[in-house]
Amino acid sequence: MYPGTWAARTPDKPALVMAGSGRTLTYAELEERSLRLAHVMHDAGLEMGDVVALLSDNRPETYEAYWAALRSGLYITAVNHNLSAEEVSYIVRDCGAKALLVSPAKSELAASLDVEMPTMLTFGGDYEDALAAATAEPLAAQPHGDDLLYSSGTTGRPKGIKPPLPPIAVDEPGYVYPTVFGALYGFDEDTVYLSPAPAYHAAPLRFGGVIHTLGGTLVMMEKFDAEGALRAIERYRVTHTQMVPTMFVRMLKLPDDVRASYDVSSLRVVVHAAAPCPVDVKRRMIEWLGPIVHEYYASTESNGATFIDSQAWLRKPGSVGTALMGTVRICGDDGGLLGPGEVGTVYFEREQRTFDYHNDPDKTASTQHPEHDNWTTVGDLGYLDEDGYLFLTDRKAFMIISGGVNIYPQEIEDLFSLHPAVTDIAVIGVPDDEMGERVVAFVEVAPSAVPGDELAAELTAYARERIAHFKVPREFHFRDELPRTPTGKMVKGKLRDEYAG
Structure with a gap:
């Protein structure tokens, strides 16, 4: 059809x-x-x-x-x-x-x-x-x-x-x-789908x-805004929609009375993808809308996919689910298969290769497993649990190695996702003579917060209470806006260039 x-x-x-x-x-x-x-x-x-x-x-x-x-x-x-x-x-x-x-x-x-x-x-x-x-x-x-x-x-x-x-x-x-x-x-x-x-x-x-x-x-939508999305759901009796986690955060940060003023009872399925969703954010979305929140993990390359519904996610918080297209393989740097709980590169096994990078055979070759022509990766890191559920830790290109220890920025960013002073945050590693790399955070400050040393100290204390101290950002840099694409991906290359400059 x-x-x-x-x-x-x-x-x-x-x-x-x-x-x-x-x-x-x-x-x-x-x-x-x-x-x-x-x-x-x-x-x-x-x-x-x-x-x-x-x-x-x-x-x-x-x-x-x-x-x-x-x-x-x-x-x-x-x-x-x-x-x-x-x-x-x-x-x-x-x-x-x-x-x-x-x-x-x-x-x-x-x-x-x-x-x-x-x-x-x-x-x-x-x-x-x-x-x-x-x-x-x-x-x-x-x-x-x-x-x-x-x-x-x-x-x-x-x-x-x-x-x-x-x-x-x-x-x-x-x-x-x-x-x-x-x-x-x-x-x-009968589907009415809000994009x-x-x-x-x-x-x-x-x-x-x-x-x-x-x-x-x-x-x-001509352009996303949080209340506008709720208005469209009510006006057109939307049954399905797909959003990215930053959109969830924007809606959750609306005043409670504003969110409650819109009728969203027509919704049957809310899908999210494109970027990792902090556990607290997703839990609050399910509490608000009910168990209609679904997630898939895939890429523009369409080399494979996983999926998970609300019920499974509540049993496995933070997981992106089980295989939908292809078979998930977690491999070490040498290409060897890793066991449950071991973090490695996420590959998908398919019957045959599904994509090439246009005009870039070297990049195409870099996505392929060293021993299996039909196993490909887009550079994400993660692990499978004992039940075969996939958990992502970060992209290989974003991982920070400080003092010989792997640090995943996504974990730190998720920690601050619903902090009232933080509208958005990006964590990167920058060169450090002693540690190899040190953790640096760029923060888009909420309108109610005042950027400066006092806020940096507050965020540092907040993190030190919740994660290992070696993961806590050593520097906080405050910005009016961070370079995130409309589908939720942070353009960290721009932040690295800015810091280096």
């Missing part, structure tokens, strides 16, 4: 609604407009396996572009529009895009790019002219396309993740995301596509 299926069955049903403005795209409109755009791309010379890039804020045309690509055997590269012109230029060049679709809000950024683009259309302008001039006749063939998305670049240049194109037509079953997640979370025609995150990220983009494949309604 795909939007064309639902355009025939329920043409006037909203496929997409913008949460703030209420602007709506019906299934009939999504089908016709994505079909016209597919013809525009074909007439511009794009062939199966070519790439169309998208530089846009959240708006209905996002999914017109998505489905035009997926019904044409094309790759779509949705680009983070908050990047600099140089960074966007790199991605557009690296992916080899032959067409670029731009929203009016990003037209100035697009004009400053250092790329030669044979086809570039701006939503609302020449884009509408191109669609009007194109035929709405069905395509002769509709080979299934896919996304070619770039990592957040939290530890270096973004990497393009290129899967093989699915060997199916767009209206045939077998595409991985509807197949796996549709059944897992009960997505169907509060930017659609240039993997999970928001792909899950929106899942909703359209299965005939539900996607409610897309």
